Amino acid sequence: MKAFILSEWLQQYFFSSGDGPAYSRLYDLICRAILEGHLAAGARLPSSRGLAADLGIARNTVLQVYEQLTEEGYVHAGVGRGTYVEDISQDLLQPAASFRETPGTAEHKGPIGHDLSRRGRALLAHLGFSSRQAGAFMPGVPDVREFPLKTWSRIQNRLWREGPWDLMRYAPAGGYGPLRQTISDYLNSVRSVRSSAQQVIMTTGIHQGIDVAVRLLCDPGDSVWIEEPAYWGVRNLVATAGLRPVPIRVDDEGIWPREQDREHPPRLIVVAPSHQYPLGMVMSLARRRMLLDYAQQVSCWVLEDDYDSEFRYGSRPLPSLQGMDDAGRVLYAGSFSKTLCPGLRVGFLVVPEPLSLAFADAVAELYREGNMVHHAILNEFIRNGHLASHIRRVRRRYAERRDCLISEIHHHFGDRLDVVGGDAGLHLILALPDTVDDQVVVRDALREGVVTRPLSTYYLDRAHARSGLLLGYAGVTPDEIRPAFDTLAQVIGRYLQSMQTKGGRRDDTRRTGTQ
Structure with missing residues (x-):
């Protein structure tokens, strides 16, 4: 798709995509075009200045979207040469599809919006349902x-x-x-x-x-x-x-x-x-x-x-x-x-x-x-x-599992990462530095057989999203928690090490989802 054609296509769907934040709507549309194959590898995106003018939004909004797409590996930018779509193989996209709030699973192939109502397109543009509903560390599920x-x-x-x-x-x-x-x-x-x-x-x-x-x-x-x-x-x-x-x-x-x-x-x-x-x-x-x-x-x-x-x-x-x-x-x-x-x-x-x-x-x-x-x-x-009687019994069981998970977090990371929301419920949040892409961590963990969810995708306004992992502990025993978190800690550790190498600041790990 040529850059000028893409700009016209984005105008058409951007103005009919609802009243949500411009950042989220533009990000979702470009992701959808890439994931569904409408933007082939090597396709050039419109210039940030031109696209901002066409859509009637701030240029900084377009730049933020392009930066996020670059960080997530969807596009790459060449100095003075523009922004181009990366060659992303389907086998890399499929594991993340269950966690990303963008479409692209096999069930929704075909022309964008083909035979679907506006409500249908809105629903499938923000899928949160996962094909994996159990295991370490799926949040929000009890131990059946x-x-x-x-x-x-x-x-x-x-x-x-x-x-x-x-x-x-x-x-x-x-x-x-x-x-x-x-x-x-x-x-x-x-x-x-x-x-x-x-x-x-x-x-x-x-x-x-x-x-x-x-x-x-x-x-x-x-x-x-x-x-x-x-x-x-x-x-x-x-x-x-x-x-x-x-x-x-x-x-x-x-x-x-x-x-x-x-x-x-x-x-x-x-x-x-x-x-x-x-x-x-x-x-x-x-x-x-x-x-x-x-x-x-x-x-x-x-x-x-x-x-x-x-x-x-x-x-x-x-x-x-x-x-x-x-x-x-x-x-x-x-x-x-x-x-x-x-x-x-x-x-x-x-x-x-x-x-x-x-x-x-x-x-x-x-x-x-x-x-x-x-x-x-x-x-x-x-x-x-x-x-x-059942609630009293499983409450004690889940408290033991929560304590086990928190102990594992402290064992691997000490006080470098904060635990948020661990006083109640069936999950807790492991806060990550905002320079770490939690969606990429989730994707890499899934490849290793560990299920979790990225905190950032629960924000409607992605520009203010925080990075973190939702870790469910109710549905897994301590004997299942320990090896699974060992695996997850290795994945997280790679990104923390990369952040430190690039000069990331430790202070970022203290930020949670509240403001």
């Missing part, structure tokens, strides 16, 4: 080997013997009634959530809860505040619904909208106050009150993602945001994917009472829920105290 199979099977076998014909039909609107009541009672006891059974809407997980919430509460073009950084699934659900995700920075107390942010109220705010993902901080009480007051003042909704609050090591979680809400502006989303297993696909959404019938009918209409046999089993499992 700890699932209480005997207890679960005993309840299930009894239900089958009794002939559960009513449980084999479609679920009523809102889900299996006895489980809705049990969840309401359980949340009131352990998370101070205030609700009736009618307000509990059964879902297949937090993803579905967010999906139905944005469908019912937001119109295309509405803005949605999401934490920066945030779980990739949230921003993808928001963007593909035709909404405008607005990244709001977090600090040590949680989400912190600036004055200019508050001057443009969103329709919805999505937060994880009990354990921010991925950085792990807990939203302070003062910040929670600020958020609730603001939501009431501007009449926006707040969706509380309480994905793994059960796993705190050494401290009790603060009460839920929903339990502090007197104005009825908070929806509370949870699931059993972390406490039991993700394959169960049982979650819930607690909505304000005036919305309960609408949400129950919408879930029934959109998703035709069933799975009541599992719901009936889970209902007895919780009622008989098995869930609380």
